[in-house]
Amino acid sequence: MAERVFCIDFGSAYTKVALRRDPTADSSLLHCGGAEVDFWIPTVVLVDRRGTEPKLEFGDRAAGRAAGGGIDVYTDFKRHLFTAPAPADGTPPLAPLDALLQSAEFAALATKYEVNGAQVAALRQLAGAARTLIGGPGARVVSAEAHRQANAAKLAFHYFNWLRRQVLDACSRLPATGLKFEDIPVRVSVPALIPGADVAQHPGCKLLREALHRAGWPLHPELPFVSEPESNAVGVLTKAGNVLTRGGRIHLGEMFSKGPLITVLKGDPNHPTYRALVIDVGAYTTDFASLFVKTDGKNATAETGAGFAVQQRSVPVGVTGLDASVRESLSPEKREWLAALPHKDFENFQRLAYTEGKGARAPGLGTVGGDADRDAMHSCLSDFARRIVDEAMTFCSALGPANMQELILTGGGSSIPTVRDALIAATQSGGNTFVKTHAPELKRGKAGAALVDKLDRDFTRGGSALGGASIYFEKAYY
Ligand SMILES: Nc1ncnc2c1ncn2[C@@H]1O[C@H](COP(=O)(O)OP(=O)(O)OP(=O)(O)O)[C@@H](O)[C@H]1O
Ligand SMILES: [Mg+2]
Secondary structure, three states: OOOOOOEEEEEOOOEEEEEEEEOOOOOEOOOOOOOOOOOOOOOOEEOOOOOOOEEEEEHHHHOOOOEEEEEEEEOOHHHHHOOOOOOOOOOOOOHHHHHHOHHHHHHHHHHHHHOOOOHHHHHHHHHHHHHHHHHOOOOOOOHHHHHHHHHHHHHHHHHHHHHHHHHHHHHOOOOOOOHHHHHOOOOEEEOOOOOOOOOHHHHHHHHHHHHHHOOOHHHHOOOEEHHHHHHHHHHHHHOOEEEEOOOOEEEEEHOOOOOOOOHOOOOOOOOEEEEEEEEEEEEOEEEEEEEEEEOOOOOOOOOOOOOEEEEEEEOOOOOOHHHHHHHHHHOOHHHHHOOOOOOOHHHHHHHHHHHHOEEEOOOOOOOEEOOOHHHHHHHHHHHHHHHHHHHHHHHHHHHOOOOOOEEEEEHHHHHHHHHHHHHHHHHOOOHHHEEEEEEEEOOOOOOOOOOEEEEOOHHHHHHHHHHHHHHHHHHHHH
């Protein structure tokens, strides 16, 4: 049990951190240095290799700089951490060094620098012999994926090490509390990629655990990892509130009293069952969570406790995939222009092109993702929305009926009108109804304000961090 806890929502695009500083304090989002404008910190690491020693930068500073000329900018390393290295299917994968030495690009470079063919062959032999000497002839060849995963683990260590300083610094600016923040344990929200399995068993969590430990974060003693879908659902539905009864037990009724769920918890015979369907469209994964409650019409607040049944699933479909298809659909010049943008400017492009339908101005190229690319953008956006809708339908088809339902859309991807509106329409097909639909407010899009309750930014983007810090996950209070 932990009386207080940090929760890191380690997002592939943005990391968000919440703190619950007492059992019954509201969980709150921390505004850390490294997040220039808000509570979301770009999950970006920059390595500057131009000097004798590599120099590292993180967060907004890293996101604001372009790669190239000895500067590497790493984004998306969460995905590499959670992508299992592909098993060798008969042919052993090439080690990265062999892949380089045998590549057409390397041969072309050798020609350009007038290195003769015999020397190139000798270099290849030399590399092969050196490996045999170091590792022995049977030494395992490392696949490109395994190499990327190992690199992602190193980046995660550096990132969490930096993040810890930012978090403790942000805590030191909080009104005096007398708390020793450095002793507060941490919990991390991670995708639920393997159906039915404990999220902590994923090999990516083993790497995360090591990275966090090396970076000095004390892990929560019983539950260091929670799943993103569930923590997001809890964060949004409790509105970050934590309540105990006088006897010191969790007061689920009070915690979930901010929405229609309370009607069911109070024992309304007309509404004996309730479901919240929460869909978070992130950069790497889309997370689905169904929180189901059955009271049979009886009061289920403090004493009896509510029987929550949670079904959840993360699928590796996210805005990063949309980015890839958009790049693919543009002209080579526009693609190159996008590739050279600092991470932060790329995110500006995402907002302009996906959400506002305007595109970004590029010198000499007109606009990118705007009017001239309308057809390409339309087809990328609708394909992406269709993939998410298909996943949503698959997830929903396994759920039974509920008397009262609430739909909650979160994640940066839910701010894209095509995505948000497609999800609202699809989940309401076949006569399915929701007493309330919560989603980010949009300037464009057809779902009118009358239909949708505006979900503010703390809960659209920070739900997983807030929910992960909830006492809902402290089993000792039950
Ligand atoms: N208004 C917007 N329009 C378009 N894209 C947006 C908007 N706001 C955020 N995004 C993008 O949506 C993506 C998802 O953001 P989010 O913070 O939900 O991802 P994440 O939590 O880091 O990812 P994951 O949970 O999959 O690891 C990011 O690529 C972000 O840049
Ligand atoms: Mg996320």
